[in-house]
Amino acid sequence: MKQVSYLSTDQITPKAVQNWFEQQGYQFVPLTDASPQPSEAFQKIEILILFVPFFHNNVYISNENVWKSFFQEHYPDVLLLTAGYIKQAHTNYLDLLQLPEDLPAFLQNAKSINQFDRFPFSGGLDVEKKLHKFYKGHGDESLTYELGKIARIITMAVDELKQAVPFPEIYKDLLIPNRIIEKWKVLTNRWQNYLPFFKGLPFDTTLQEVHDGFSSIAPFFEGGCEDEHLLIDLNCKEKLHEIKQKLEIIGRQYG
Amino acid sequence: MANKNYNILIVDDDAEFHQQIRYAFRRNYVFEGAINQEHLEKKLKERSDFDLILLDLMLDDSNEMVGLDMIPDLASRFPEIPIIVVTADKKIDTVVQAMKQGARDFLTKADYDFDFWNKKFQEVLQSQSLREENKALRQEVQKHRDQKQKEFTFIGESQKILEIKRILRLVSEEPDITVLITGETGVGKEVAARFLHSHGARKDKPFQAVNLSAIQKTLLESTLFGHKKGAFTGATRDMEGYFKQANGGILMLDEIGDIDANIQIKLLRFLETKMIRPVGADKDIQLDVQIVAATHRDLKDEVQKGHFRADLYQRLKAMVVKIPALRERRADIPLILQHYYPGEDVNEIISPMAMDKLKNYHWPGNIRELKNAISYMQLRKKIFDRKQIDLDCLPVEIQEFNELVDTFYTNGSSAPDQEMAPTSPESPPPPSNLTIEEEHALIDLRKIEQSLFRKNKVKKDVAVELGLENTDNLRYKIKKYFDKHPHLFKDFPLICESYKRIVKLEE
Numbered sequence: 026m027k028q029v030s031y032l033s034t035d036q037i038t039p040k041a042v043q044n045w046f047e048q049q050g051y052q053f054v055p056l057t058d059a060s061p062q063p064s065e066a067f068q069k070i071e072i073l074i075l076f077v078p079f080f081h082n083n084v085y086i087s088n089e090n091v092w093k094s095f096f097q098e099h100y101p102d103v104l105l106l107t108a109g110y111i112k113q114a115h116t117n118y119l120d121l122l123q124l125p126e127d128l129p130a131f132l133q134n135a136k137s138i139n140q141f142d143r144f145p146f147s148g149g150l151d152v153e154k155k156l157h158k159f160y161k162g163h164g165d166e167s168l169t170y171e172l173g174k175i176a177r178i179i180t181m182a183v184d185e186l187k188q189a190v191p192f193p194e195i196y197k198d199l200l201i202p203n204r205i206i207e208k209w210k211v212l213t214n215r216w217q218n219y220l221p222f223f224k225g226l227p228f229d230t231t232l233q234e235v236h237d238g239f240s241s242i243a244p245f246f247e248g249g250c251e252d253e254h255l256l257i258d259l260n261c262k263e264k265l266h267e268i269k270q271k272l273e274i275i276g277r278q279y280g
Numbered sequence: 281m282a283n284k285n286y287n288i289l290i291v292d293d294d295a296e297f298h299q300q301i302r303y304a305f306r307r308n309y310v311f312e313g314a315i316n317q318e319h320l321e322k323k324l325k326e327r328s329d330f331d332l333i334l335l336d337l338m339l340d341d342s343n344e345m346v347g348l349d350m351i352p353d354l355a356s357r358f359p360e361i362p363i364i365v366v367t368a369d370k371k372i373d374t375v376v377q378a379m380k381q382g383a384r385d386f387l388t389k390a391d392y393d394f395d396f397w398n399k400k401f402q403e404v405l406q407s408q409s410l411r412e413e414n415k416a417l418r419q420e421v422q423k424h425r426d427q428k429q430k431e432f433t434f435i436g437e438s439q440k441i442l443e444i445k446r447i448l449r450l451v452s453e454e455p456d457i458t459v460l461i462t463g464e465t466g467v468g469k470e471v472a473a474r475f476l477h478s479h480g481a482r483k484d485k486p487f488q489a490v491n492l493s494a495i496q497k498t499l500l501e502s503t504l505f506g507h508k509k510g511a512f513t514g515a516t517r518d519m520e521g522y523f524k525q526a527n528g529g530i531l532m533l534d535e536i537g538d539i540d541a542n543i544q545i546k547l548l549r550f551l552e553t554k555m556i557r558p559v560g561a562d563k564d565i566q567l568d569v570q571i572v573a574a575t576h577r578d579l580k581d582e583v584q585k586g587h588f589r590a591d592l593y594q595r596l597k598a599m600v601v602k603i604p605a606l607r608e609r610r611a612d613i614p615l616i617l618q619h620y621y622p623g624e625d626v627n628e629i630i631s632p633m634a635m636d637k638l639k640n641y642h643w644p645g646n647i648r649e650l651k652n653a654i655s656y657m658q659l660r661k662k663i664f665d666r667k668q669i670d671l672d673c674l675p676v677e678i679q680e681f682n683e684l685v686d687t688f689y690t691n692g693s694s695a696p697d698q699e700m701a702p703t704s705p706e707s708p709p710p711p712s713n714l715t716i717e718e719e720h721a722l723i724d725l726r727k728i729e730q731s732l733f734r735k736n737k738v739k740k741d742v743a744v745e746l747g748l749e750n751t752d753n754l755r756y757k758i759k760k761y762f763d764k765h766p767h768l769f770k771d772f773p774l775i776c777e778s779y780k781r782i783v784k785l786e787e
Contacts, residue, residue, distance in 0.1 A: 170368055173390030174296070181304045184394050199303050203296050269390065 028052040031108075032092075033076035034225055042108075042121060049128035067096075072104045072132065074119065078149025082221045085149030091156070091279055095227035097138050098278060105138050113145045153279075155222045160276040168219060169272055171212045176265040178203050183262040192253035200250050209246035213239060228275045238268045286405055287312065287329065291320050291347070292336035292366070297389070301334070304394060309401070316340065317350060330361050331405055335383070337367040337374065345369070348378060355382030360412065362404045384408075434468065434475040435616050438609035444601060448472060451599055452480030458551060460536075460596045461574040463603030466648030469574040472603055473532040482570060485529030490522050492543075493535035500543055502559045511560025523556050523567055530570045536596070537577030537588060547571075548592045571596075606643040606650060613639050616647060620654050630657075631670040631747070641678045653678065664720070667747025672723050718768060721761045725772050728758065732774040739778065758782055 029051045033039050039055065046053035056066065056073065075092055078085040089107050096103050108119035117135045125131040158166040178199060185195045200206075216239060223232055242264045245255040255261075288305075290298050290313045298313040305311070312330070314320035316339050324330075333354065337347035351363060362384040367374070370388040378386055384404045387397060434445060451459055459476065461469045470489050477487045495503050502511070506521030522531055533539075539547070550556055551571065555564040573596050582588035606613070614635065618626040630638070634657075643649055653675050660666075660673035671679055714722065727746065735741035739751045748754050759782045762769060769776055769783050776783045 169390065173368065173392075177389065177392040178300060180392055181300060181394070184304065199300070202299055 026050060026052045027071070028054055029072045029074060030054055030056045030070050031074040031076060032056050032225070034079045034081050035076070038076055038121065042124070045124055046128070051128065067100050067103070070100065070103050072106065074106045074108050077107045077109045077144075077147035079225050080149075081224045084221065086152055086222060086225070087147045087149035088152040088226055089144040089147060091152055091226055093138065093144060094279060101138050103138065104132065104135055106132075106135060107144050107147065109147055111148050113147075115141075115145050117141065118145065150222060152222055152226065155219065156276075156279050159219055160272075166215070168212065168215045169269070169276065171208060171215060172265070172269060172272070174203075175205065175208050175212060176262075176269055178205055178208075179256070179262050179265055182256065186253070186257070192256075196251060205250050206246060209250075213243070226279075228279070231271050231275060235268050235271050238264050238271075286310065286331040286401075288332045288334060288401070289314065289320075289323060289330040289361075290334045290366075291315075291339070292334070293339045294336070297336075305398070305401075308398065317346065320350075324358065328358060328361070330358075331408065332401060333358075333361055333363045334366045334387075335363050337365060337369060337378065345374065348374070348381060351378060351381035351383050360408070362408045364400060364404055432471045432474040433619060434471050435619050436609060436612040437615060438611045440604045440609050441612060444472065444603065445475065447601060448476045449479050451601070452476050454599075455481040455570055457570070457599050458596055459570075459572045459599045459601060460579070461572060461601050461603060462579075463574075463576065464605045464644075464646055465576045466646035467603040467605055468647050469576075469603055470532060470534065471647075472601060473530065473572045473574065476572060477530045480530075480570075482529045486526050487530050487532070488522050488526040489532040489534060491534045493538040497540060500539065501546065504543070505546065505556045506558035506561075508558055508560035511558075515560065518558075521556070521558065523550070523569055524558075524565065526569045527567050528569070530572055532572045532574060534574045535576070536573040537575035537579055537582055541589070544589045544592050548589065548595060551592070551595045606646040607641075610639050613650070616650060617654065620651070629669055631668045631745070634668075634670050634674055637671060637674055637678050637681070641681050664723070667749075670727070670747070672727060718765055721765050722768055724757065725761060725768060725775060728754070729772040729774050732778055737774060737778050755779065755782065 027050065029046055031039055031053065033055070039053070043053045051072075056070070073096070075089050077089050078087045080086070093105060096105050104117075106117045106119055107115075108121055110121050113120065119125075119131070159168050161167060182195050182199055185199065186192060216236070220232065220236065223229070226232070242259045242261045245252060245259050245261050248255060250256075286309045288309045288311050290301055290311055292298060292313070293315050295315065298311075298315075302311045302313075312323060314323045335347050335351070335354075337345040339346045345367075347365065347367070351365075354361070354363060363382065364385045364387060365375075365378040365383045366387045366389060368389050370390070375386045384407070385400050387400060434441070436442070436445075451457060459473075461472050463469055473489065474487060477483060490504070492500065502515070502519065502521065504521045504523055506519050506524055507515050509515055509517050533547075536547075546556070550567075550569075553564075554568065555566050557564045579588055579593050579596070583590045583593050614626060617630065617635075617638070621629055627635070638650075638653070645652070656675050657669045657673045661669050664672055666673060728742065731742040731745050732739075735745060739754060743749070743751050743754045746754065748757070758775060758779050762779075762783050766783075766785070769785060776785060
């Protein structure tokens with residue numbers, strides 16, 4: 026029996042159509058690793074259905090085109106479909122309120138991932154726009170811009186320590202004038218705000234690592250940036266650098 | 281390595297970024313800042329000698345890269361100030377665009393790293409310094425060329441020189457003809473060769489002049505034709521010779537009458553084939569060099585004596601230009617003198633008497649001797665604190681030279697002033713036990729005495745002739761000498777008579 030995999034944030038909808046898939050002669054299985062890096066799980070997939078929009082933390086999210094980018098980059102042979110309750114006319118969209126009579130014929134008619142540009146908008150919050158703001162911009166919404174500032178200031182602070190400049194002086198002459206604590210708050214607030222929208226995306230694991238990275242250095246900032254030992258012992262400079270790099274890798278493809 | 285003397289202008293709307301950069305690089309550079317375009321203009325109006333501009337591309341919240349548009353204008357108005365773009369955006373397109381617009385380099389704010397940034401600053405600053413150095417060197421070279429050109433200006437309006445210039449102009453139209461310039465030493469054979477070069481088809485190509493008699497015989501071949509590494513002991517690398525260096529242009533071989541038979545053969549071969557073979561090389565090199573040879577010797581005579589190859593002489597004498605000795609064109613002497621006193625009137629600088637002496641002298645060393653005489657006269661003028669170069673300032677051999685005066689007359693030139701043959705009694709030679717001060721005083725007093733005689737004791741005229749501003753200065757000079765050396769005055773009756781109130785000799 027052929028297999029159709031699916032990704033969904035709710036369990037009800039997939040269950041509702043499970044029988045139909047089986048009647049059509051397809052095994053209908055959830056993709057268990059829902060936040061994968063390119064992995065073995067994906068290598069086995071032939072057909073994947075994304076239930077759109079995603080529903081997470083009481084918000085509907087449209088992330089199908091992010092997934093499309095992911096598959097296009099790593100697994101271009103997967104037949105990628107979306108499924109939902111809104112009306113859409115697309116060869117790769119499965120209207121759950123009007124299921125096709127002949128699924129094999131529908132799949133036959135669907136386009137391979139390189140044959141179409143984008144999925145039509147599924148009505149949720151546009152994650153691509155969020156990602157764009159997360160990475161780009163000079164204004165109030167960019168997380169990486171804020172992260173870059175903090176990383177720069179912390180790098181300068183550590184450089185100064187290496188030059189044997191007493192930490193109190195660095196604190197007074199660099200950290201305070203550059204409002205480092207405030208910047209950290211802004212950064213972490215933005216992070217908290219963005220994170221829910223990025224759930225269920227292909228780079229979910231990386232985002233979790235970034236989150237852990239922020240948490241590991243938070244004590245220095247939350248302690249008012251006054252403790253030289255925390256700055257060094259928590260490897261703040263290096264951690265921030267790592268976080269930047271991880272986010273840059275995601276940003277290069279999706280940002 | 282960094283230099284605190286470098287002034288860097290940061291242009292960024294983020295005041296904190298200014299503070300951070302100033303802080304991080306405070307030991308290395310001096311910073312000033314501008315937060316927007318208007319502020320930047322103000323800063324550049326105040327001073328335009330910044331060594332570097334760090335320019336953010338986004339200078340407001342519009343998300344427009346206004347900085348990008350500013351680069352071409354800044355680069356054209358201040359080409360000597362390099363621009364490094366420092367921005368949050370690190371898209372390749374933006375980088376390429378910024379560089380195309382004229383930015384020298386690009387840094388992304390998120391990738392701050394002290395060493396990397398400092399290296400970039402240094403690279404740009406040093407490349408700019410190199411550019412400026414190159415520019416200064418180019419200017420220096422140009423200045424040197426101009427100076428050289430000035431040194432080698434073929435001065436002369438005498439009939440003989442005008443004719444030579446005409447011939448050289450005609451010869452310069454034949455870029456392959458070999459020219460032999462003859463004339464006494466110091467007549468300006470190289471000047472004539474350069475004149476030929478500057479008027480001909482090869483004027484934009486090299487001009488090399490080499491004095492063959494000044495090069496050791498053992499080194500002459502490799503100096504002229506070059507050598508390969510290992511050709512002889514001490515040949516540690518390949519070296520181009522004068523021929524190669526002059527390729528495309530003119531090679532002037534001065535004192536060609538002094539070269540030995542071996543070099544004569546090689547030179548003859550070049551004149552016939554236009555090929556040379558560097559010492560130690562196994563292949564010939566084809567060159568395009570026009571040869572201008574020069575000598576003070578009579579080559580015909582040298583051929584007869586067996587010192588110079590007849591076939592080479594035949595080749596060289598395709599076009600012979602003889603430069604006359606300076607004494608054969610005395611009318612050019614004031615012109616040549618004027619050349620060495622640019623912006624001044626030589627007739628004011630040199631007294632008429634001295635000028636006549638200079639014109640009458642036979643100048644065995646020709647223009648080279650005249651140039652040396654000019655330096656000497658300048659120095660003497662300073663030593664004697666004279667307004668003009670007068671007889672005392674002339675080199676002794678010129679002062680004492682009278683032989684050619686008659687010749688000069690017979691040549692139909694203007695007669696010298698009567699001062700050349702003063703009718704006043706010649707002053708006695710200075711006693712041998714005089715001090716230097718006394719000797720100087722004597723020279724001056726003698727001159728005043730002679731002038732008083734010539735000018736019929738009209739003090740005003742004497743002062744003018746001696747280059748003094750007025751008669752007060754003349755009186756002061758006499759008083760000064762009398763106060764110090766009254767014993768010297770007994771030999772100067774006209775001074776004593778004209779300045780009775782000052783000069784009161786004891787009976």
